[in-house]
Amino acid sequence: MADALVSLVLENLVSISFVEIEEKERQKLTVLQDAEAKQVNDGAVKVWLEEFKDIAYDAEDILDEWNTKSLIRSMQQHPDLNASVIRKVRSHLFYLISCFKPIVIRHDIGNKIKKLNERLAGVHKKKESYNLSENLSEIQINGHRRITSDLVDAGEIYGRVGDKDVILSKILDESSHCNLHVSVISIVGTGGFGKTALAQLILQQIKGLDKFEMHIWVCVSHPFNLEKVVKEIIEQVEGIVPDILGWQALHKKLYDSVRGRPFFLVLDDVWSYSSNEWRQLKQALDGGANGSRILITTRDETVAMMMDSSYTHLLGQLSDADCWSLFKRITFSGREDILYKFEDIGKAISKKCDGVPLAARVVANLMRFKRTRQEWRDVLASDIWAVEENGEGFLPSILLSYYALPSYLKSCLMYCAVLPKGADIEKEEMVKLWMAHGYLGSNGSGSADLEMIGREYFDNLAKLSFFQDFKIDDESKITGCKMHDRVHDFVQLLTRNETIILEEEKVSSVKVRHLCARDLNWSSIYEQKNLRTLRSFPGNRGNSTIALELLHQLPRLRALSLRYCGIQKLPSYVGSLLLLRYLDLSDNCELVELPETICNLLNLQTLDLSGCKSLIRLPKGIAKLSSSLRHLCIKGCDDLNYMPLGVGQLSCLRTLEKFIVGGCDKEGKEKVCTIGELQLLNHLEGHLEIIWLEEVALNVSDAAQPELKMKEKLRSLNMNFSLEEEVVVGMEGALEGLQPHANLEKLKIQHFCGMKLPDWISSLSNLTELTLFGLPQCLQLPALGMLASLENLDLYGLKSVKSLGWELYGVEETLGDLNRSGSEQVVIFPKLKKLKMSSMPNLEEWDLPFQNGIDFFPNLSELIIDQLKGLQILPSLGKLKSLENLELSDMDGLSEWEEKMVVLRKEEEEESCIIMPCLSKLLIKTCPKLKIIPIYFFHALRDLEICNCPQLIEMQPSLPPFLEKLTLGYLTSSLLPLLHNNKHNYPNLNYFEISYSSQSSLPQGFNLLTSIRHLKFSNCKFLDFKPDDLKHLTMLQQLEASNCPILTKRFRKEDVSSSSSHSYKISIESSQPDVNVHIGIWCDNCEVNPIVGKRYKCKDCYDDLCEKCYITVNQHHRQGHKFDLIPNRGDSSVFLHPDDPSEGTS
Secondary structure (H helix, E strand, O other): HHHHHHEEEEEEEHHHHHHHOHHHHHHHHHHHHHHHHHHHOHHHHHHHHHHHHHHHHHHHHHHHHHHHHHHHHHHHHOOOOOOHHHHHHOOOOOHHHHHHOHHHHHHHHHHHHHHHHHHHHHHHHHHHOOOOOOOOOOOOOOOOOOOOOOOOOOOOOOOOOOHHHHHHHHOOOOOOOOOOOOOEEEEEEEOOOHHHHHHHHHHHHHHOOOOOOOOEEEHHHHHOOOHHHHHHHHHHHHOOOOOOOHHHHHHHHHHHHHHOEEEEEEEEOOOOOHHHHHHHHHHHOOOOOOOOOEEEOOHHHHHHHOOOOOOEEEEOOOOOOHHHHHHEEEEEOOOHHHHHHHHHHHHHHHHHOOOOHHHHHHHHHHHHOOOHHHHHHHOOOOOOHHOOOOOOOOOOHHHHHHHHOOHHHHHHHHHHHHHHOOOOOEHHHHHHHHHHHOOOOOEEEEOHHHHHHHHHHHHHHHHHHOOOEEEEEEOOOEEEEEEOOOOOHHHHHHHHEEEEOOOOOOOOOOOOOEEEEEEEHHHHHHHHOOEEEEOOOOOOOOOOOOOOHHHHHHHOOOEEEEEOOOOOOHHHHHHHOOOOOOEEEEOOOOOOOOHHHHHHHOOOEEEEEOOOOOOOOOOOOHHHHHOOEEEEOOOOOOOOEEOEHHHHHHHOEEEEEEEEEEEEEOOOOOOOOOOOHOOOOOOOOOEEEEEHHHHHHHHHHOOOOOHHHHHOOOOEEEEEEOOOHHHHHHHHHHHHHHHOOOOOEEEEEOOOOOEOOHHHHHOOOOOEEEEEEOOOOOOOOOOOOOOOOOOOEEEEEOOOEEOHHHHHHHOOHHHHHHHOOOOEEEEEEEOOOOOEEEOOOOOOOOOOOOOOOOEOOOOOOOOEOOOOOOOOOOOOOOOOOOOEEEEEEEEOOOEEEEOOOOOOOOHHHEEEEEEEOOOOOEEEOOOOOOOOOOOEEEEEEEEEEEEEEHHHHOOOOOOHHHHHHHEOOOOOOOOHHHHHOOOOOOOOEEEEEEEEOOOOOOOOOOOOOOOEEEEEEEEOOOOOHHHHHHHOOOOEEEEEEEHHHHHHHHHHOOOHHOOOOHHHHHHEEEEOOOOOOOOOOOOOOOOOOOOOEEEEEOOOOOEEHHHHHHHHHHHHHHHOEEEEEEHHHOOOOOOOOOOOOOOOOO
């Protein structure tokens, strides 16, 4: 890292014509690489290297301050400079500065640099004492080229099958956890041994066993933060972040979230803990169902013992053979043909990894770039293998791979030390931070694609195994990741004094440059005058405060992250942080406006206001940032209803998620943006939403001004009109002029009131997703069928469209006849995977004319049709060979399927083609006239839901033979399809649900179903049956009854366990309160839900027991627990159990 930092600064120094650094002085800097290699074991070298870096940091600060002040001076003397001129000022600053007080500035900068040279010379003299070599030892990755190897799947596990099987057997073996309600199992092993990967594999297999209702994963890391762990568990269980203050309330919320529910919880990477905190956490988790499990991974066997583990698995090293298998898979992936050249040396290198999976993975990725046997021999003979850990927590293999990195990647990797261990690393955020610190090169003219360079750097570090646990988007690109603990230990070791993760108020280093603190309100933070990065803990939602009044004491800040700090007003003196390049104010929901002084931050590259939903305006002078601002993030700024004039001058912008045309300044004092302000923003990338486009319809000639065709990096565009009838006439012309570049991948058009869509839509050859939402006057769709890349098509609210046919497909009606003569086949919607049509009430005809020479929807997997009330006949869907999910709902007029089934080609007949071979899910809802489902739908159907289709229920001859899930709603007859097919009893049917039935008994033929595991009834007012009627369901695990009053009373009185061959969980809910029913409360012993009658609550572990379980002597009584009787209004007082030590309760 030091060599990259120093060389970058020296290049800037040399660019000043009146300062010269001799080439021989530059060459002396090569000793830095050797110094970095020796600093690990030599404290004196480490101190010497830190002195060198201090000089480099000071030099960079001097240059940045001088550049900024000079730019301010030039702008003050020439206030009308536009963005392009300002960028030229930046590029040729040292030439232009001679016009403005040259003697003073040159003398000042010259003196400061002279002193830096003196310090540099003094440090250089000391190098003789350390025997540092000037020979380059770095293994170069040429230039800035992207590493071309594929990202190796580091999740594949070698040599752990035995470990996995043993741990799984312990988890599933009930006899191993006798007398334990929720037991703990621990995996203990040294960092890098693969504890996390093994736990992930176990969790994956557990999910496939259907044993636990909930599967929860929490990365604990260091230090143990009880409230954070509890909130993460609740979030995963309930799907929302708990907004709860106070430990008692949070503790109770956790207990209620898991109460009576079987869960499997993984607490990954537990370093340390407070016994009192663990006891409180375990108390709440003990509310889960009996048999729940907690799996922890830790480096410390003492932690496993103190957490009362019922079984501790010690994870050892890999065998040499397994280590070589892992090493070989990564190193020679895709190039197995050269294995023979390096196998002997490779086995020797893998053996040096000492059976540590992380070490093998890191070194293997390094060796992918070694092309000769000599390079392999050099690695094998490296002195770095002899480096001892000395308790620092890193592996020699990491050190070896780090020194092989090019200097530009070293800086990026070291900066990641600013995040706490186990934190999520978001790719785009990290790239912006790297850019803010100059690691990606100079901003120059503003046109350099630094973001692309940063993304390549990020991917390269991922490919070299410095990152793991990747988040992948729909395009298989990495969007985020984590850093392995051992790698994190290593980068923190090398940046120990300059990068600090602050857990408590005292700052231990006076040389700190980058700081991440749990609380930004600690005054000691603002004593660090050299601070370049200040941020709160990631995900520290609402728990961090900020001493805003002290920010001005940190003049050298480049990156400031104040996310979730509850800021209501940003002080004006934030504008004094002249070197700031990255400012994150996101998710400060009460922030209303920004001070105008923020426009003094002429170096600002990123301004993140995402989620500031109360923000009503941007600064008026935002155009002052035209030469630097690249990312203006305003997604989620819901109250922002106009943009100030001048946004169009921000020609460096890459990110602008929302652009408001016109709008309204409530005070009427400010000029607002017109559509023409987009004209110069040709570097925009990613997503853009343009709001209130009806303003353009008032003056159609303005439509071409934004020149969207020039914005070739824009990938997603949302064009939002409003439904104002007076501007309908101009809307077609406005949309016609807003044609985007052909590179566009996603397009959404909302509330467009024209009758015709522009033809340019059909020319977007890279379009993968198209949404047409709320187009009430549109009569006809353009030719979308020929869009070669389209994968998702969503049509909503096209109320005037009456037919879909040849014009949509983009071919002539006669083409099918012509193709019979042997012409090339035409494919309509060749890549479409999902088609959704909804709220099109006047659609009367949908033609799908299958014929020789034309293939429709060859890749369509999901078809959703909703609220097409005028459509009476569905086209033949049998030729949709890839269709997996079909949903039909609210189609009042649908009565039949098109009878002219599929005309099979001769070759298909010869192959005995199966019609609709992939259809696995079918939903038909509120189609009152539909009478039958075509039998060819049944070949692969697994999930069938029929709701409010009375004629269909009565007429269907049979059910699909391999059905696994059946849901029936609004039944008016007990005569179900079950009676019509007695050949088998549907052996795969494990879920059966009936809702809104008027019947009083179970459907005829229900006794033939023997494989049901989950049985559910809801809103069946008259339904009644006895537990004995379920005796044939020997595999039943859960019975649910919701708003079924007769069943509620029946199962409250019946003794289910005596009437059934086995026990199963019962869950009863009712909208009508019953004084004898504890709604939502179940017994933690027998799991009956809800508890009826007497409810006993344990004061010690918060368990709830029904009366039957309470009067039975159990572990609570044996352990001396006390109980409270929680009566309902209809209860009468009873005596507590004679073994209950509670006093004063009756």
